[in-house]
Amino acid sequence: MKKYWIAAMTGFLLFSGTVAAQAELQIPAAYIAIGDSLAAGQTPDRQIDAGYADLIAQELSRNQPVAFYSKNLAFPGFTTTDVLESIQSDEAQEVLSSANLITVSAGANDLLRLVQNDSAQGSLVFQQVQVDFALNEARKNMDLILAELAEQSPDATVYVMGYYFAYPHVRENQKNGTAKQLDRLNKILQRSAEKAGAVFVSVDQSFGSNAVDKVPNPADVHPNTAGYQAMANAFFTEYQEGWTVEDFELPPPNPLSFEEIMEAQDQDEQEASESNDAEETAQRPSSDSPTGYFALREAMPYI
Template sequence: MKKTAATLLALTLSISMVNTATAEVKIPAAYIALGDSLAAGQTPQSQIDTGYADLIAQELSRNQPVALFSKDLAFPGFTTADVLERVEEEATQELLASANIITLSAGANDLLRLVQANPADGSLQFQRIQSDFALNKARKNISDILSRLNEAAPNADIYVMGYYFAYPHARESQKEGIAEQVGILNEILENEAEKAGAIFVSVDEAFGENAVSKVPNPGDVHPNFEGYQAMANEFLAEYREGWVVENRELPEPNPISFEEILQEQDEQAAGNSQPDTETGEPADTDAEEVETDQSAGLLPDLKSGYLALRTVLPII
């Protein structure tokens, strides 16, 4: 009997140690946000601003050293297939290798692109068969994404972000079907995260089905600062108990349009192609130096050509 009790105690302690290790504080933190528009911080007005990833990075920097925060790997509209393709890019692999914290938002676009929403009358329509097919495909892609992330970022804790109900303005009679599908998506994300040794971050209860204050635009599924704050705090509850983004810590809005982002990217590209002072031609050695500088700054030349807002923080 004593031997059995001792065995059970040892097993309990070993399980406790494993659970603690999967959510340990990373010092210094090297945080990369990967995925769709939520990871990028898209606003209800189709701009890019502070999102949950930015608020997570902000809270990390308030409490511990932070070496890097990047959301270069986040792009509005990305499906799980798009995220998988991005993860497999060589430049992405180089960036991910430096990470010790990764958040992943992927799956909602696989489902929500099938939903026809009419904000004028609050109606929602979708085809169940198409939805089931899309969710099954998302399941496989999420499994592959997490497998690739484990290979590319062996030192990183991976947090799979869940999703909220994105249609709080819809008629009550229209909500049940889509809410059920979002619930299935969250179950898929949680199950695949568990299989891969990742950590699932549930956010649906923080929103509920009537979170009009967090998703204020009837014609848009993206949250405002309040919604992103709720998502960040759900992550922080998993990462470090007691760390919270308070209301007073929310930054002032500073949205940027996609046109401005692309213009910034073009200006950076032009600045990286300086002509040789003697010949007037771009020098090969300069190009090599630029490439080296980009690698050192962890700014990969990704195929998408998209430059998300990015903050590279020095080690504190």
């Protein structure tokens, strides 16, 4: 399933901090979004559409030259372990070596997979010992992720995206416990970013604890377009204050199901196979992928 999703993203994605960080615009921007389902743009209905990374790329292109943009290193369900493994793969090296702007979403799946959300009852349950262990693993992995990116993308400014409270629909007396754990995760991400010389992007204040307008599905933690817009604008407060994704700039909905992405990938692979039969061409990186879900191609221009 994973390899189909990643390969299809190249075609799909091209629809249309600190004072110091704001002063160093990357021109032209070579933007890579890595991480979990938020970086991929998963919707509350388990589809894929424009996420915060797409909105960032769109706003960048309105204000400065953009060499290319890719979210091929983002996949729904990725934990920090998965993200670390993905950027260490041979397939990731080429695209990362070309990047000068990177956003990272990693850590939420380490934590939230341990939270049992009973949307019918409006309750949340987790085991503190398990959460403590998971957050410690997330801390260690995030340090390794940022160290790896510093090595593979030495010219890139890295932005570590924080997380919002993902359960606004639960009862008020059920919110505090999980909210504290998300706060702990954000503090871990912020400390890791500061230690590595990266920029932490705080998004929780844009959501608060009652953002049902941004996280509309009680049974799903993913934001809608308004939520992704808030995340993109939180990024721009660190990248270049004053740049904002306005409501009228939001692209029209164009969700794709995982089945549609798989079908598109099947067709793409068939066309590539026919082309290879007709003439000798270089193998696609996905052909010998040890992970089985990467299909990174030549970086495609965003504009």
